[in-house]
Amino acid sequence: MKATPNTTSEPAVVLLSGGLDSTTVLAIAMSEGFGIHGLSFRYGQRHSLEIAAARRIAQRAGVREHHVVDIDLTLFGGSALTADIPVPKDRDLSPSAASAKEIPITYVPARNTIFLSYALALAEVIGASNIFIGVNALDYSGYPDCRPEYIQAFEKMANLATRAGVEGKTKVLIRTPLISLSKAAIITLGTSIGVDYSDTTSCYDPSPTGEACGRCDACQLRLKGFSEAGLEDPIAYATAPSAAR
Amino acid sequence: MKATPNTTSEPAVVLLSGGLDSTTVLAIAMSEGFGIHGLSFRYGQRHSLEIAAARRIAQRAGVREHHVVDIDLTLFGGSALTADIPVPKDRDLSPSAASAKEIPITYVPARNTIFLSYALALAEVIGASNIFIGVNALDYSGYPDCRPEYIQAFEKMANLATRAGVEGKTKVLIRTPLISLSKAAIITLGTSIGVDYSDTTSCYDPSPTGEACGRCDACQLRLKGFSEAGLEDPIAYATAPSAAR
Numbered sequence: 001m002k003a004t005p006n007t008t009s010e011p012a013v014v015l016l017s018g019g020l021d022s023t024t025v026l027a028i029a030m031s032e033g034f035g036i037h038g039l040s041f042r043y044g045q046r047h048s049l050e051i052a053a054a055r056r057i058a059q060r061a062g063v064r065e066h067h068v069v070d071i072d073l074t075l076f077g078g079s080a081l082t083a084d085i086p087v088p089k090d091r092d093l094s095p096s097a098a099s100a101k102e103i104p105i106t107y108v109p110a111r112n113t114i115f116l117s118y119a120l121a122l123a124e125v126i127g128a129s130n131i132f133i134g135v136n137a138l139d140y141s142g143y144p145d146c147r148p149e150y151i152q153a154f155e156k157m158a159n160l161a162t163r164a165g166v167e168g169k170t171k172v173l174i175r176t177p178l179i180s181l182s183k184a185a186i187i188t189l190g191t192s193i194g195v196d197y198s199d200t201t202s203c204y205d206p207s208p209t210g211e212a213c214g215r216c217d218a219c220q221l222r223l224k225g226f227s228e229a230g231l232e233d234p235i236a237y238a239t240a241p242s243a244a245r
Numbered sequence: 246m247k248a249t250p251n252t253t254s255e256p257a258v259v260l261l262s263g264g265l266d267s268t269t270v271l272a273i274a275m276s277e278g279f280g281i282h283g284l285s286f287r288y289g290q291r292h293s294l295e296i297a298a299a300r301r302i303a304q305r306a307g308v309r310e311h312h313v314v315d316i317d318l319t320l321f322g323g324s325a326l327t328a329d330i331p332v333p334k335d336r337d338l339s340p341s342a343a344s345a346k347e348i349p350i351t352y353v354p355a356r357n358t359i360f361l362s363y364a365l366a367l368a369e370v371i372g373a374s375n376i377f378i379g380v381n382a383l384d385y386s387g388y389p390d391c392r393p394e395y396i397q398a399f400e401k402m403a404n405l406a407t408r409a410g411v412e413g414k415t416k417v418l419i420r421t422p423l424i425s426l427s428k429a430a431i432i433t434l435g436t437s438i439g440v441d442y443s444d445t446t447s448c449y450d451p452s453p454t455g456e457a458c459g460r461c462d463a464c465q466l467r468l469k470g471f472s473e474a475g476l477e478d479p480i481a482y483a484t485a486p487s488a489a490r
Contacts, residue, residue: 069317110366113406117362121355145406153402160395161358 009035011064012130012175013119016040018053020200020222021134021178024190026061028177029132031193037126038066039119043111049210053201060199069118090215112145116154116174123172124162131158132175138182151176183225191231198234211238254280256309257375257420258364261285263298265445265467266379266423269435271306273422274377276438282371283311284364288356294455298446305444314363335460357390361399361419368417369407376403377420383427396421428470436476443479456483 012034016022029036040054051068058066112135119131135146144150151174158172178186190197202222203212212219214237226233257279261267274281285299296313303311357380364376380391389395396419403417423431435442447467448457457464459482471478 071316072314108366109369109408110362110406113365113402114359114362117355117359120358121353124354144408147405150402150405153398153405157358157395157398157402160392160398161355161390163354163389 009033010130011035011037011126011128012132013037013039013123013126013128014063014132015115015119015134016054016058016066017134018050018057018200019134019202019218020183020190020197020225021136021186022054023057023197023200024186024195025132025134025175025177026057026063027190027193027195029130029175030061034130036061036063037122037128038063039115039122040066040068041115041118042068042070043072043108049201049206053199056199060196067122071114071118110145112143112150113154116158120158120162120172129171130173130175132177134178135176136178136183136186137180146179148176148179151179182228183221184228187225187229187231191229196234200235202235207238211236213237214239254278255375256280256282256371256373257377258282258284258368258371258373259308259377260360260364260379261299261303261311262379263295263302263445264379264447264463265428265435265442265470266381266431267299268302268442268445269431269440270377270379270420270422271302271308272435272438272440274375274420275306279375281306281308282367282373283308284360284367285311285313286360286363287313287315288317288353294446294451298444301444305441312367316359316363355390357388357395358399361403365403365407365417374416375418375420377422379423380421381423381428381431382425391424393421393424396424427473428466429473432470432474432476436474441479445480447480452483456481458482459484 010033012029012032014022014026014029014036016026016038017040026036026038036058038054038058040051040058042048042051055066055068112133116131116133119133123129123131133151135151137147155172155174158174162172181189187197201210201212202218203214204216204218205213207213212222212235214220214223219237223233255278257274257277259267259271259274259281261271261283262285271281271283281303283299283303285296285303287293287296300311300313357378361376361378364378368374368376378396380396382392400417400419403419407417426434432442446455446457447463448459449461449463450458452458457467457480459465459468464482468478
């Protein structure tokens with residue numbers, strides 16, 4: 001996955017977190033021939049590894065441009081990812097477990113709505129119809145803003161929010177190619193179109209040297225996905241993960 | 246309009262721009278007995294007068310807290326309010342004029358969507374159902390994100406985006422008490438409930454000393470509103486305005 005930026009094709013916005021899902025989405029959008037405008041957010045994360053990963057991934061993929069926007073979500077607190085709340089470890093995420101049905105403390109209030117709103121602004125300025133986001137309703141069923149009905153409602157709102165809604169110009173499409181795929185299916189799909197997952201980072205609580213903890217929800221889901229896909233996860237883990245690998 | 250913060254009543258979020266409309270909305274929300282969490286944005290405006298006005302207005306009203314959030318909309322450009330594009334002056338805004346039907350260059354792409362998304366995050370964290378915004382469909386018919394159908398679509402999306410949508414908790418209401426009022430009716434209503442408009446600022450292009458230009462769309466609409474309401478606009482103008490005063 002190494003290319004030179006495409007400067008003539010139809011533009012599209014791709015939300016890039018540096019994670020496994022958005023990296024796969026980027027490859028899908030590139031494979032459709034779009035000129036990619038990547039968009040990442042510094043939102044008071046505990047670490048800047050995500051941004052560094054997103055930059056590397058965007059550069060290797062040959063995006064047209066990559067914006068990194070500062071937004072201050074810590075102001076609002078309320079999540080283990082933005083406030084001083086410990087990241088949960090070793091949770092039972094099997095579908096039958098009670099904890100799998102709760103909204104996790106790692107949920108950030110209205111995060112995807114804020115991210116998609118910025119993407120909408122960028123899309124309107126560059127004249128893009130397609131906004132890609134790597135949400136997934138299966139593994140993250142506890143996050144309200146990863147569900148198909150939410151995405152549909154956002155898309156409808158987006159088309160009323162912008163010039164498109166008044167002048168009947170560019171119609172906004174929120175593209176969610178991963179929404180109904182399992183983590184294993186995402187990894188299988190990505191690998192088949194050449195995604196190199198060694199640059200991606202998923203861990204909610206990595207070590208100071210950048211190794212994944214192997215125990216938070218994100219690590220558990222990632223490891224289970226690679227295991228079910230019959231592939232080796234190329235990134236480094238700080239501890240021998242408890243999940244099957 | 247001077248009060249001490251209400252610390253026990255139901256919380257509500259009020260978007261405060263320092264302008265005439267949001268100041269009226271704040272007074273309406275206070276009159277309903279809510280404990281107010283004001284929210285303002287520094288979004289690359291050409292001047293910081295708006296934020297200073299919002300701070301004064303929030304303090305005088307006795308809000309519970311007032312957040313000022315930095316967001317970088319200049320990244321996206323595309324508007325006379327955020328990019329290096331001159332603010333139009335002396336436009337013909339009569340309903341029959343062609344220019345009154347266009348989307349003005351002062352439209353900021355997806356601005357209200359971004360503002361409301363932050364308000365949604367804050368509302369979720371503090372447990373507020375009511376989000377107040379001073380949009381107006383009549384004077385600003387050219388702004389897609391001031392129309393009732395947009396607000397309805399945002400509200401629907403908001404209820405799917407948050408814990409409310411999954412756990413059936415707090416229902417989100419986007420409150421737009423001014424949406425169908427004329428500027429004159431807004432001023433009459435505000436004056437009747439004690440709003441002091443001398444702290445408000447509306448001009449898109451004020452002088453370095455803070456005087457309103459009297460010629461941009463916002464000044465024209467404001468002056469026409471005061472004139473039709475039969476009231477004197479208490480703020481200072483740099484030039485004798487062309488509109489009836």
